[in-house]
Amino acid sequence: MMPLDDTDRAIVLALVRDAAQSTAALGKRLGLSQPATWRRIRRLEEAGMLKGRRLRLDAEKLGFGVTVFLGVKLATKGRVSLEDFERAVIAIPEVQTVEHVLGLYDYRLRVVARDLADFERVLRRRIMTLPGAGQVEANVLLSEERLPGPLRG
Template identity: 85%
Template structure:
């Protein structure tokens, strides 16, 4: 674990809110010069604390009106490798996240679709045909009250 001081924590939180902020603005807020701010950002990137900058897209405005969380149990553990399943499911563009979890299901997926018939097509033609896919439970997202933020 990389030791972080209070300024590092404030910098990480500020970047988590908006990674587009210029180092000069961040530095002013934190009481640092622009070069000192850049050095801290670079050090946090090299330590792996910061990894990339993401753009948050509005799925509904892009035509994806349905989000579904799927719990998937592998039907044939041992006969199909986890890597084969993960590689295959990662190739489906509608699948936004793939999480290997401990519990009732082996995997949790976040899937977007244009509407429910489109989701049914993705489920039947792509997800249910994955190597080792067994039992599936779907939960349709009704609303998202809080977006992911800093830890």
């Protein structure tokens, strides 16, 4: 693992807050030239510490007022492959993330819907009909605060 110095940490934290900022603006704030900032970002990307830059959408403003986390336990382990379940669940547009986890459930899904009635439709017609889908537990998101992760400024 590549060691991070204070400048690398500052770059990572700044990009977590706003990944769209220019290297010139970022460098100016950190007291670096644009080329030096670009080289450091490139090095962090090549080391695999930065995995792309994502646009964060406001689901509610786009008409998706409900976010639900689902714990899904497969009903017939061994009779249906994990790959079949994953391939099928990834094809559902309302499913934002699919995480294979260890614990009570086999998968954790983040699902968005327009409202609870829409979520019920997605659950009954799409998720519960997936190959191997068994027990499901739903947790409705009430509020969310995103943190930058283990590197805090």
